[in-house]
Amino acid sequence: MNWLRRPNNEPLWKEEFSIHAADERYVTRRQLTKFLVLTSFGMFVGNVWILIKSIFYKAPSYPQQPVARVGEIPVGGVKLFAYPTQEDHCIMVRTGENEYVSYSQKCTHLSCAVYYSQASNQLECPCHQGFFSIKDGAVLQGPPSRPLPRIVLETRGEQVIAVDVKV
Ligand code: FES
Helix, strand or coil: CHHHECCCCCECHHHHCCCCHHHHHCCCHHHHHHHHHHHHHHHHHHHHHHHHHHHCCCCCCCCCEEEEECCCCCCCCEEEEECCCCCCEEEEEEEECCEEEEEECECCCCCCECEEECCCCEEEECCCCEEEECCCCCEEECCCCCCCCEEEEEEECCEEEEEEEEC
16 A cells, blocks of 8 residues: 555655644644633523523412312222323322322322322332322332322312422
8 A cells, every 4th residue: 555655654645635733733822712711601601591590480380279078088088180280190088087188190200190008008009019108208119219299288168279289
């Protein structure tokens, strides 16, 4: 492959492209300053954007929605409902005479529907044997890493009303 080389053994392409590699890698002070100024400006703009977003951030507000009548289900009974939208399925359990708890029915692992087991008094996900506490939705066992979102309930007169979602 000698025809690809010049007599001084330099590759032939260097003659065609007369780039001085050493000079090409050389960064001038001006280039470095320009790079630093542009990078700093980019970071400044990013921080201003985050600041503006945090100033105008509004926490999501949830509707107040009656989900059951007081005494509609027996102690240990379950009622399913949708909150805050029709696609968000929830499970409500009457845990005492005047006590109701409610959680999203969507398992935090892979979104299977959880159900209430009266025998073990906990919420169970049949897909991969995930178990959640009925008291606060915390993970007791299994692959889920996050607790179930809790639906905040209020009892007003004869109505049990969903008012908020705590993730
Ligand atoms: S989907 Fe519920 S444990 Fe996997």
